[in-house]
Amino acid sequence: MKRFFAKPEQIDEREIHITGEDVNHIRQVLRMREGEELWVSDGEKKEYHCRIKDFQQDEILLEILYAQESDYELPSRIYLFQGLPKGDKMELIIQKAVELGAFEVIPVATSRCVVKLDKKKAAKKQERWQEIARNAAKQSRRLLVPQIHPVCSLREALDYSGSLDVKLLPYELAKGMRQTKETLAGIKRGQSIGIFIGPEGGFAPEEVEQAMAVGVEPITLGKRILRTETAGMTVLSILMFQLEDE
Incomplete structure (x- = not known):
């Protein structure tokens, strides 16, 4: 229906x-x-x-x-801070993030982003992305339409995440799968969660240090290198399964 x-x-x-x-x-x-x-x-x-x-x-x-x-929404609010990818990948990322329960998606322009948007193009993109979120929310029986923010800098994204309970950054140089599993298992229902995903080239080392300085925890997603459109969905899928009410 x-x-x-x-x-x-x-x-x-x-x-x-x-x-x-x-x-x-x-x-x-x-x-x-x-x-x-x-x-x-x-x-x-x-x-x-x-x-x-x-x-x-x-x-x-x-x-x-x-x-x-109804209780279709996850008991925790998950904020996806997504580094701007190439082409139309952001549309797919937003669609799937909404299906998996993300509360908000914040597009982030990092140093290794290939895409460079001026204000006019960024505004048109945001309008398009918000419509994709709305359609995905209808399809997946969400009770709300997740907000898609304007494109921001990493500094602005980190500032916005300041009040979140848990902040995670999948990083290809991070090690310690056991520690990652413990970190994810320790997240409780009701906690707010920020997920920082880099663009195709990943985060620059200085950006990871900048994030860690404000409490963002680097985690590993395994020995394989995941594409930017896969990494966020992997973390969201794990959290959805872990946090979903009975």
């Missing part, structure tokens, strides 16, 4: 008012009709099973059949 998101001001006691781009998507793309049913999330913990009641010019009126609180 199709899923959409609505803001609190769109939700009444018995009805939901769908507005914006979703109106055209429901009407023209999905070609849904009056009487058909769908799900709407309020972006927090509640979701509504609805029936299409009426098509109006600028909105679609939904009748709420029933509401329920």
Whole structure:
């Protein structure tokens, strides 16, 4: 069943008012009709099973059949700090990160990033990435749409991560799989987690030192070198499996 998101001001006691781009998507793309049913999330913990009641010019009126609180979200908020990759890899990374439960994705321009975006291009990319996150959230039955931040510097990313409980940086020169396993196993439900992933060339040694100086812990993901689009998904997959409620 199709899923959409609505803001609190769109939700009444018995009805939901769908507005914006979703109106055209429901009407023209999905070609849904009056009487058909769908799900709407309020972006927090509640979701509504609805029936299409009426098509109006600028909105679609939904009748709420029933509401329920759900626990599809992970008990911990995971922040993915992703070094800008080449080509369209960021689109895949965002899509999969949302599916795996990431709470926010923060694109980071590091010294070894091949991609260089000016403000105008970065703004267009962010808009595109946010739409990908929204679609992935619908598909994976998320209760919220993860925020995709504007591209920032590593210094800005480290500052933003300052209040997080756990901060990890998979690093190809890190050793000690046992220590990594202990670190991951020690993460508790409810803790906030930051994952720092370098671009194709990885983090420069001075960037790793800069991160370690503010409490970011380098970890190893094994003896093989993972691509940038694989490393973050590996950590997210481990954390999703470990933190998922029964």
